[in-house]
Amino acid sequence: MALIRIENLKKHYVSGDETVEALRGVDLAIEAGEFVTIMGQSGSGKSTLLSVLGGMNHPTAGSVDMAGVKLYELSGERLADFRAEHLGFVFQSFHLIQYLTALENVMLPLAITGMKKGEKVQAAREALQRVGLAGKADRLPSQLSGGEQERVAIARAIVKKPPILLADEPTGNLDTKTSEEVMALFRRLNDEGQTVVMVTHNPENCAYADRTIVLRDGLIISEQEDAVTTRSAA
């Protein structure tokens, strides 16, 4: 059974007299452990698709099934709980809290759990270790490079070991070399079993994924397996 299943997903936005159809009937299934990239031009609906997958944007029609749960049949606060337990987010602009250290930023998702302080610190340090930033736990975001901030954001997203990691243009603000390092990190996490769904406009990033879905005008126009999957199959 697919970890994520979307059926006939539609999303309309009403702006004055105009109705914008961001998604016009998307069907998609993602298996556990897959690394899927979603590509498309600006206005293709990829960001809307990610926000729907993230439980933050109610669809106009269609169903979203994640980990066996009909996502949008949950109430508002149960949706928040679902995000806390099942989803990790990596944002394009990192969105780190500037007045918290790297360690504190990574511990943020743990602030609403009943874990003891020592357990939270240990979990955060392990996450920072996994992203290669163990030595920078006490730095503020302003004291980190773009790539390092992105790693902290990834560590924050995986600290609770969520089944699904959602990433929105994670390399959008990074240079080429740093982008490669970050993508390699995502690949490594996926090799360790993490399911990753990533929105990107950079075709080079698709090389790291198992599958790339291309959106145009709110519909999937193609799906292709990538070099990684092809290599693995071989």
Next chain:
Amino acid sequence: MKLHTISINNLRRRKAKMAFLTIGLMVGIATIVTLLTLTASMSSDIGKKMDEFGANILITPQSNDLSMSYGGISLGRVTFDQREISEEDLTRITSIKNNRNILAVSPKVLGGVRLGERDALLVGVNFDSELKMKQWWRIFGEPPKKEGEILLGSAAADTAHLTPGDTVQLAGRPFTVAGVLEQTGSQDDSLVFMPLASAQKLLGKEGRITLVEVAALCSGCPIGDMVVQIAEKLPEAKVTAIQQVVESRLQALDHFRRFAFAVAGVVIFIGSLIVFVTMMGSVTERTTEIGVFRAIGFRKAHIMRIILLEAALVSLLAGVLGYAAGMGGAKLALPFMAESKDAALVWDMAVMAGSMALSLVVGMAASLYPALHASRMDPTEALRAL
């Protein structure tokens, strides 16, 4: 990492905003504390003066015929055949339940005498208790200490051309003027005072008392209770509290207190507006941050808790600082406001607790809408990247 870590760290980062918030609320609290403390201190000062200066309970015989006035109080018309208070009755006054509140009991016998070419009112008093009660008296010479001596009011002495040491005839007997009162501006200026026993003998009223003045140490306590107790001991006497002097002063103070509350209310309202506007601005600035919190699974209640905790911390600080500033302000203002130069500042724990509680309530109430607004932010809109 707990929610309060987020609140505390945010306040630490935004020191200027926090200072602005704190000052806004602090001014309101300081105003209330200053005004409350000033009114309490002024009340206490007046009460102390009332304890020290003058009688507050008057005991007269039950009669509708008294027409004499003493101390501005109408006593009715004196007739020789009325029932007067006996000296034995005096011991019953000091046996009441609240006898610890009695500063002095000053019995008086009144009667008319001829002083020189004019009639004057003779008042026989117990000088020990009378001097205790009338601390504003200034005497040229000495108070009468033995039989045969009298004390004259300033106007009475002027009229009769008498000074301390002179001898005067009263009802055919010689009396020495032991002292003359400095002008008091009251009825005392025209009276002749002599020891109670001498006056009783002179007026033929041995063992009898025309009226009794009682000075009660009753700052803040209901004089009514003592009046009732005395009335129970002396059922044949009329016991009244001299309310009007106390009441007029306390009325003026009451007007000041109401005005003070109105001013304080306005200042607190302005303070709460400052808190509201600043918190709303802060929440708007933190739109993305709040979006992140919601995206990673914080509930609306978590967001509200973060915002309200920040408000609570700032409000508590404002309460403490406001109390300190308010007491400082009261200390500076009291010498200019109180009737006496040595009026004491009243330190009331209830005011301290109340000011901190008020600061907390106002700060959090003003932050409630901003907190609600923050919790209802659409995470997608907040983040914009998605």
